[in-house]
Amino acid sequence: MQLENKVVIITGAGSGIGAATAILLAKHKALVIVSDINSENAEKVADAIKKAGGKAIAFQADVSRFEEVESLIRSTIKEHGTLDVMVNNAGIGGKNLKKTAEHTLEDWDNVIAVNQTGVFYCMKVALQQMMKQGHGNIINIASLAGLKPSGNNLSYSASKFAVVGMTKSAALEYGRKNIRINAVCPGYTHSSLLDKLLAGRPDMEETLKRLIPMDRFGEPDEIAEAVAWLASDNSKYMTGQTLILDGGTSLQ
Numbered sequence: 233m234q235l236e237n238k239v240v241i242i243t244g245a246g247s248g249i250g251a252a253t254a255i256l257l258a259k260h261k262a263l264v265i266v267s268d269i270n271s272e273n274a275e276k277v278a279d280a281i282k283k284a285g286g287k288a289i290a291f292q293a294d295v296s297r298f299e300e301v302e303s304l305i306r307s308t309i310k311e312h313g314t315l316d317v318m319v320n321n322a323g324i325g326g327k328n329l330k331k332t333a334e335h336t337l338e339d340w341d342n343v344i345a346v347n348q349t350g351v352f353y354c355m356k357v358a359l360q361q362m363m364k365q366g367h368g369n370i371i372n373i374a375s376l377a378g379l380k381p382s383g384n385n386l387s388y389s390a391s392k393f394a395v396v397g398m399t400k401s402a403a404l405e406y407g408r409k410n411i412r413i414n415a416v417c418p419g420y421t422h423s424s425l426l427d428k429l430l431a432g433r434p435d436m437e438e439t440l441k442r443l444i445p446m447d448r449f450g451e452p453d454e455i456a457e458a459v460a461w462l463a464s465d466n467s468k469y470m471t472g473q474t475l476i477l478d479g480g481t482s483l484q
């Protein structure tokens with residue numbers, strides 16, 4: 233895969249899918265800015281990459297704060313001169329899984345701020361730089377929940393449908409500017425986000441697995457493979473698309 237020396241920022245890269253993506257892209261010789269709101273986790277991932285001979289820098293940033301997104305992207309440009317790939321992966325789920333009438337305002341505000349507004353902030357600032365340099369590649373981590381309805385999770389569903397919409401609309405705007413924008417839509421994937429969903433509901437694991445024709449959850453490194461392909465020049469004719477990795481869940 234053609235990723236050598238690409239400068240890549242990954243948000244939410246301190247754990248789960250983001251961490252697996254950072255490790256894989258570094259193995260392919262990209263320089264990875266491992267960004268997360270949790271600086272300790274970001275440092276751990278960056279250290280593991282460096283120990284394995286890769287290039288990584290940890291950077292703490294909360295994607296729901298515009299000034300922190302600006303600082304993340306500006307400092308990357310200052311240090312490395314370019315931003316080739318922006319992976320907008322940071323995301324959270326709601327705390328209370330309740331139907332819409334009972335959905336809390338707190339969950340709504342928090343989930344939309346990170347999953348939707350955060351992706352907008354990152355795309356806005358990254359695109360300003362990508363326009364200046366004349367090339368760019370953005371990968372947004374949406375979800376199967378951004379393509380199909382899901383109950384008891386309205387803010388998450390709204391935010392992920394928004395990520396798919398923003399991906400397609402921005403891809404239309406920037407196709408002629410040598411900037412590609414795609415989304416990856418994972419189904420249920422082992423991570424702390426899924427652990428939180430299953431916490432205290434041991435019955436739910438089996439219920440969810442029944443929805444998956446391949447009869448198992450995905451692994452973060454399986455999602456990372458798709459992100460790596462989109463980040464590489466191997467996918468250079470692809471823009472505005474959603475790549476689904478869900479063990480067949482979306483077939484039914």
Ligand SMILES: NC(=O)c1ccc[n+]([C@@H]2O[C@H](COP(=O)([O-])OP(=O)(O)OC[C@H]3O[C@@H](n4cnc5c(N)ncnc54)[C@H](O)[C@@H]3O)[C@@H](O)[C@H]2O)c1
Nearest residue numbers: 244246247248249269294295322323375420421423424425
């Ligand atoms: N795990 C799944 O089943 C699944 C399915 C579909 C989509 N996704 C999406 O994949 C992405 C990664 O999630 P994951 O499953 O690896 O979960 P995860 O909880 O392991 O990772 C999410 C990371 O985002 C970071 N983060 C949270 N809020 C942040 C903020 N405001 N600013 C910066 N970083 C922040 C967290 O610290 C964490 O390191 C998310 O966008 C999630 O919605 C996950």
